[in-house]
Amino acid sequence: MGVLQDKVAIVTGAGNGIGKATVERFLHEGAKVIAFDRSIDQALRHDNLIWVEGDVTRAEDIEEAMSRAKAFGRLDVCVANAGVGKIEEFVNGSRESWMQVIDVNLIGVMMTLQAAARLMIQGGRGGRLLATASIAGLRGEAHAPSTAYATSKAAVMALMRALAMELAEHKITANAVAPGQIDTILNFADLEVMSARFGRDANEFRSEFLKTSVPLGRMGAPSEVAGLYTYLASDEASFVTGSTFRIDGGELAI
Template sequence: MNCSSLRFAGRVGMWRSHWSTLRPLSKVISTDLVNRRAIKAAYSSLSRQSSKGKSVIITGSSRGIGKAIALRLAADGYDVCINDLSVNQAACDKVAEEIRGMGRKACVALADVTNRDQVKEMIGTSVRELGPLHTMIANAGIVQVQHVLELSDEDFQRMFAINVFGVQNCLSEAAKQLISQGNCRPDRPGKLLAASSIVGFRAFPLLPHYSASKWAVRGLIQAYAMELAKHNITANSYAPGIIDTMMWDIIDAGVSKRTGLDPNEVTEKMAHEMMAIDRVGVPEDVAKLVSFLASSDSDFVTGQTQLVDGGIVFT
């Protein structure tokens, strides 16, 4: 045996010594193959898996987009925890009753999303009433119309307290609950969803801190997607455009005050000038997208912010 052969034999010996402490390659390949086959089998059908028996928490769901999401997911088979502030309890109770009338379970958990302890209690209520958590939708948010140079510290802090810290509280506590339950699998992942906005892609005039807060949601979602994939949890957000809700009523009034436009024409004018589809959106448009993101159809989608804006922002 020549010197080259001896050196090669020595290297092989070192490799064998090193790898001998690890699992045999045949076992690794065998295990991975079994996992891949199981996942492939789970996705061999083009039919959406049933959501019956799953539970979801939707913050800010007493009205508007949150209510539309709650009703759509109930129609999909989800049992739903309705959340809002205590001042909106009557509206929450009505939504919950409507869901029960659809044959699904529903409960109400009043909580301020800016308070982490209250968020924990909200999740606890949902788990007690509806069973293990499967999906969290951090939908609650506020808007304020203001010139960027007129923003006060209080304006900025309140906007971020609800739209960013509130989302963080919900995603963080829900993720901990999902991990502790131990029932998230590659073919049945836990779902974290949050509300961003078209202004999270393209800031609008007179909505400076609102725009900044929705950009922040996109960043949070990407971070959660990267960190929680190993726990079989996906994270995505939805970005509505001009939607006919009370929030847009606030925008109409604020823009009208600062521009002199008729408040009844602001939204229609913006929609006509900005959108490819020449109509104002409705909450149900957003709910349909969230239905996809909360379903098995999106199990291979994570870290994304999906637009539903009638064609304002193109990506």
């Protein structure tokens, strides 16, 4: 029996990377999962998996995902993982470019967790609210101008601390996970932008960065982040709330 046996979970940004790995791990641990993304992974199928195609900035799409959880009769876990990146110098940023990032990375997370919290409160059994932040929100990114992204992720961590306080009376915990260099499509897209700026090969640029900035000297796998989410979603983490968990190969230990 898995550690999430018969729990019902919603995971946003489930189509690839950390979200997809989390869906796969949750299913392996016995959960029933509603996977939410703008693009459905047709290859990922399971008897306990329901795909919902939608956008976290659209309230009606989020409500559709919540309605699928209601069909299971409960909601135990919500992982607000959907996000976007943005490489852009602060002095060149505009209100529009900032709002594109904030709308998904912060408001989308807020809307997702708000809808989930309402459902958990109605159920009366408590629950786990989880969100993907980033180490960029803890220090900024010296090697990549991404001020809007860093700001949005710092706000997510503040949101989870506030929710931990506000929702504790309902036995709902709230925690953030702050990944570092994880091998995802989004990470590699940012890498290609930065390596091009320096006229470097993307893989060589990444290799050099890992050697000089990440003590473990490698990228993290999405499955490793999924493992952390599995713990935080489990009953073993019932006394863990209001925290941000770094998973960065020691990058911020330097």
